[in-house]
Amino acid sequence: MNPSNYLILAALLFTIGAVGVLLRRNAIVVFMCVELMLNAANLTLVTFSRINGTLDGQIMAFFVMVVAAAEVVIGLAIILTIFRTRRSASVDDVNLLKY
Amino acid sequence: MSAQILAQAAGEITRTSTGEAATFWVLAPVAVLAALGMVLARNAVHGALLLVTNFFCLAVFYLLQDAPFLGFVQIVVYTGAIMVLFLFVLMLVGVDSSDSLVETLRGQRVAAIVLGVGFAGLLVFPIGGVINNGTTAAGLTAANDGGNIQAIARLLFTDYVLAFEIVSALLIIAAVGAMILGHRERVDGKVTQREMLRRRFAEGGRVTPIPGPAVYARPEGTRLPAGLPGGGTDPGAGQGAREGCGDIEGNGDGDNGAGAHARGNPRPVGAGKGTDR
Incomplete structure (x- = not known):
């Protein structure tokens, strides 16, 4: 097996996550799809780190994880705040900025 | 053939070990199916559990690729902390608040799927071509010499120390922001039990529960x-x-x-x- 197979897997996972972001309406599920995309990017970083023989890719993946954790905290807090006022977690109900 | 032998002598990897290949071919379909199930699951809690499965598979892939630190961080941070946070919010928001199946934009679903397939093709086929060309991986045996965690720490606190400091600031900002978002300001003073009692009797009507x-x-x-x-x-x-x-x-x-x-x-x-x- 060639190590680049990991890249194909990461590409597939990223695509699935992107399609999920486009398809789903529940804000929390959309968030989980974003997490999937971030993890797919992490897998490419780790694989490239191994292909290049340096640890910089792993450091990048580490930073991505930290930023993702911060992003999840803020995003879920926003979802909860919106749910408090609108009693809904659907992204369709928060479209007042549309026009 | 001799080039390959030379590459292997230099620590480069053209083919991974059989054990790694077997683990990959077992867990890669699991990861993809779990991701698909996460997107397709009607119940958000099922989606969260499938995402946990997917994250575990990714952790094993990190372990396979000479990244033990990231593998365990993946398990501890992602499946341990972040997914628990997700489940917590799911339970607060209500499990029954499932997706509406009404399409607000006509043809969005079909367009999204077509876009996804096209995007996957664009990403996968060039990488497949690269694999057929036979790329070599340098391998991390030299870089991980003396321990993966030690090597990562050395890089983190020398070359990437500025990014590390900025990320720590970001974490504090995120924590404070989450507290501000979750905080509800009390507009009027707290109503004491005595005041509630007085109001109930002043209104008249039924006073007993x-x-x-x-x-x-x-x-x-x-x-x-x-x-x-x-x-x-x-x-x-x-x-x-x-x-x-x-x-x-x-x-x-x-x-x-x-x-x-x-x-x-x-x-x-x-x-x-x-x-x-």
Whole structure:
């Protein structure tokens, strides 16, 4: 097996996550799809780190994880705040900025 | 052939070990299926659990690729902390608030799927071509010499120390931001029990609490309004029982009640049933 197979897997996972972001309406599920995309990017970083023989890719993946954790905290807090006022977690109900 | 031998002598990897290949070919379909299931699952909790499965597979891939630190961080941070946070918010928001299946933009679903397939093709086929060319991986044996965690720490606190400091600031900002978002400012002062008592007596009307449903009632059933000890029904109690009933019903059927919930009108279930005796 060639190590680049990991890249194909990461590409597939990223695509699935992107399609999920486009398809789903529940804000929390959309968030989980974003997490999937971030993890797919992490897998490419780790694989490239191994292909290049340096640890910089792993450091990048580490930073991505930290930023993702911060992003999840803020995003879920926003979802909860919106749910408090609108009693809904659907992204369709928060479209007042549309026009 | 001799080039390959030379590459292997230099620590480069063209082919991974059989064990790694077997693990990859077992876990890669699991990861992809779990991701697909996460996107397709109607229930958000099922989606979260499938995502946990996917993250575990990714952790194993990190371990396979000479990144033990990231592998365990993936398990501890992602499946341990972040997914628990997700489940926590899911339970707060309500599990029954499932997706609406109404398409607000016509043809969005088909367009998204076509886009996804095209994007996957664009990403996968060039990488497949690269694999057929036979790329070599340098391998991390030299870089991980003396321990993966030690090597990562050395890089983190020398070359990437500025990014590390900025990320620590970001974490503090995120924590404070989450606290601000979750905080509810109390506009007026806290109402004490004495004030509540005074208000209740000043308003007049009923001052005792409404008896629970089915108190003094001869037939059993929580839908029945409270009866009086001498017979007959308490009018206020009946109303209370019916309101309580409607509330319980409205919360109870979660499958199709999500829309009604979102607009805040629980259906008046059981109205009139309580007083027919």
